[in-house]
Each structure stands twice: as structure tokens, then as C-alpha cells.
Amino acid sequence: MTRSIKPLVAGNWKMNGLKADLAIAAEVAKGYDATLKPNVDLAICPPSSLLFTATAALIGSRIATGGQDCSTQASGAFTGEVSAAMLADAGANFCIAGHSERRTLHGETSATVKAKAEAAQKALLVPIVCVGETKDEREAGKALAVVRKQLRGSVPEGAGAATLVVAYEPVWAIGTGLTPTAADVAEMHEAIRAELGRLVGKQAAAGVRLLYGGSVKPSNAAELMNVANVDGALVGGASLKAEDFLAIARACAG
Ligand code: PGA
Numbered sequence: 001m002t003r004s005i006k007p008l009v010a011g012n013w014k015m016n017g018l019k020a021d022l023a024i025a026a027e028v029a030k031g032y033d034a035t036l037k038p039n040v041d042l043a044i045c046p047p048s049s050l051l052f053t054a055t056a057a058l059i060g061s062r063i064a065t066g067g068q069d070c071s072t073q074a075s076g077a078f079t080g081e082v083s084a085a086m087l088a089d090a091g092a093n094f095c096i097a098g099h100s101e102r103r104t105l106h107g108e109t110s111a112t113v114k115a116k117a118e119a120a121q122k123a124l125l126v127p128i129v130c131v132g133e134t135k136d137e138r139e140a141g142k143a144l145a146v147v148r149k150q151l152r153g154s155v156p157e158g159a160g161a162a163t164l165v166v167a168y169e170p171v172w173a174i175g176t177g178l179t180p181t182a183a184d185v186a187e188m189h190e191a192i193r194a195e196l197g198r199l200v201g202k203q204a205a206a207g208v209r210l211l212y213g214g215s216v217k218p219s220n221a222a223e224l225m226n227v228a229n230v231d232g233a234l235v236g237g238a239s240l241k242a243e244d245f246l247a248i249a250r251a252c253a254g
Contacts (some may be wrong), residue, residue, distance in 0.1 A: 001225060007232035007252045008165065008209050010043040011239025012068060012096060017046050022057050027242035029061035032249070036060060039253035040232070044239070048082050055091025066094030066128065069102055073150050074122075084116075084123035086098035095120040097127040098154050098236075101184060102170045110153025118156045121163055128165040128211070128234065129154050129239055136170035143170075147188060148195045159200050161207025167234040168192060173214025175236060182227050189229035218244050221251035225227070 001007065013204045016062030017024075025044055032042055044053045067087035075083055087095055098113030108116075111238060117127035131150040133143040145170065155164065168188055171177050177178040180188070189210050196205035212224050222232060232252055238244040 001227075001254065002206075002210075002231050005207060005209055005231045006039070006041055007066065007225070008041045008211065009233050009245070009249045009252050010066065010094065010096075010165075010167075010211065012099070012213075012234055012236050012246055013044070013046045013239060014068065014101070014236060016240055018051070019053065019061045021046075021240075022050065022054055024240060024242050024245075025054050025057055025063070025073060026244055029063055031060055031182065031246040032061060032063055036246075036249055037254050040249050045096055046091060047066060048087065051092055052090040052177055059179050064067050064093040064104065064201050065091055067092050067125070068096045068099065069119055069122075070095050070097070070116055070125075072112060072119055074119070084119045084125055087120075088123040088125055093126055094165070094166040095125045095127050095221070096130065096167075098130045098150075099131060100132055100169060100174060103130075104171070110150050113150075114156060117154065117159075117164075118173055121156055121159070125162055127156070127164055130167045130169050130213070130234070132169040132171050132173075132214070138170065138172065143184075144188065144191050148191065151192065152199065154163060155196065155199050157199075159208075160204040161209075164200075165209045165211060166192060166196065167211040167213045169213035169234060177213070179220055179224065181213050182223055185224060185227045185230060191228065193229050214228060216248055218247035218251070221248040225252045225254075
């Protein structure tokens with residue numbers, strides 16, 4: 001945790017959720033009480049089909065919403081794409097950019113991720129830029145170098161604390177139940193903060209929220225959130241259960 005930064009817990013629903021599942025968001029809103037609100041920000045990133053209704057359902061709760069991806073393009077003949085302005089128009093505040101599932105399953109390069117993050121910023125969304133190494137890269141001792149390189153390629157120039165969130169998500173920890181040790185997370189988050197300092201300036205970097213993501217659940221959240229330079233979590237599977245998401249939020253609120 002970084003004392004001066006209000007943590008953020010963001011739920012990434014991935015390709016899950018029909019209208020009926022907005023009950024999850026409603027339950028999260030109910031549990032996001034006066035003890036939590038001052039100490040942790042929450043965001044839910046539903047599939048884009050639910051973004052408008054999810055945002056409407058969360059009005060008054062102070063829970064933000066976000067898209068999971070956006071187009072690099074502003075508008076036009078790009079069948080199937082959703083622009084950042086459309087996400088903003090549907091009520092989103094955030095947009096995930098460069099999730100490892102996009103990088104691996106859709107071949108997104110860091111240059112693409114950067115263009116998406118910039119498109120998000122242009123639409124006044126805060127991009128949650130994801131970085132993380134594969135299992136092979138970690139075993140080869142290349143995790144830090146890989147993540148630094150992804151950051152250099154993916155972070156928009158001139159991004160400041162208010163306009164950027166970075167999520168460290170080791171690919172091998174996503175949806176597997178595996179997590180890095182607290183020491184490994186500490187080492188990586190310190191390296192990310194330092195690299196961001198070189199990219200956007202030390203002062204701006206000091207205020208950027210650095211989330212950890214990858215198999216965060218109620219049972220490991222407190223340990224992970226207590227690591228230096230961890231300012232919240234990006235939560236996949238556990239964000240689909242209101243009770244678990246709220247337990248992670250409580251762990252993050254300290
Ligand atoms: P997980 O996913 O929490 O299910 O591991 C995290 C993510 O992909 O953002």
C-alpha cells in the first residue's frame with residue numbers, strides 16, 4: 001500500500017454477465033458502506049453490452065464502471081469495435097487496456113495498447129494499462145525486464161497520476177489460483193514505480209495507482225494489499241461474487 005494513495009479495487013467481469021447478473025453489482029453497491037467509501041474506490045468493468053445499464057444501476061453508489069477494451073480508432077468502418085467515446089457515453093470512467101488475454105488471444109502489441117490507452121484518455125477515461133510476464137519469462141529470470149519493456153511501449157506519454165492506472169498481472173497467475181510471493185510483488189511494483197518515474201516524471205509516477213491482479217481472492221487479498229507500492233487490485237473471477245469482491249475491498253481498505 002502507498003499511504004498517500006486511495007486504493008482502487010476494479011472488477012474485470014471478462015466475457016461474463018447477462019442482465020440478471022446486474023444483481024451482483026447491486027449487492028456490491030449495498031455492501032459499499034460508509035466505512036469503505038472513504039478508504040477504497042471501487043470499479044466494475046462489465047462486458048460492454050451491460051455498461052450502460054450497470055452504470056445506471058450504480059448511480060448514487062459512487063462505484064465507477066469501466067470498459068474492458070476499446071478501439072484505437074475514434075469512429076468509422078470498424079465493425080465490431082467499440083470506441084472509447086462510446087464507453088464514456090455509456091457512463092464508464094475507466095477502460096482496461098492491454099489485458100494479457102487481449103495481448104495473447106488478439107495479438108495486441110504494446111504499441112496497440114498504447115494507442116488504446118491514448119484513445120481512452122482522449123475520451124476522458126482513465127486507462128488501466130496491464131503488464132505482466134509469462135511463466136517462462138519468470139523462470140528465465142526475465143520478469144522485470146519484460147514488464148519494464150511493456151511499460152515503455154504501452155504507457156501514454158505525459159500520463160499523470162490522475163489519468164493512468166497500471167495493473168501488474170503475471171500471466172501465469174491469472175485464473176490459475178497461483179500468486180507470486182509478496183517479495184516478488186514488492187520487487188516488481190517497486191520496479192514499475194521506478195520505470196514510470198523515468199517515463200512520466202517522478203512526481204506523477206508517485207501518485208499512479210499500481211494494482212496487482214491475478215488470482216486475488218478474499219484469502220490472499222490482505223497479504224497482497226499490504227505489499228509496498230500495491231495500491232489496489234484488478235480482480236477477475238472473484239469479482240463475479242459480490243461477497244468475495246467486497247471482502248477484497250475490505251482487505252484493501254485496511
Ligand atoms: P483472476 O483474473 O482474478 O480471475 O485471476 C484477473 C484478471 O484477469 O484481471
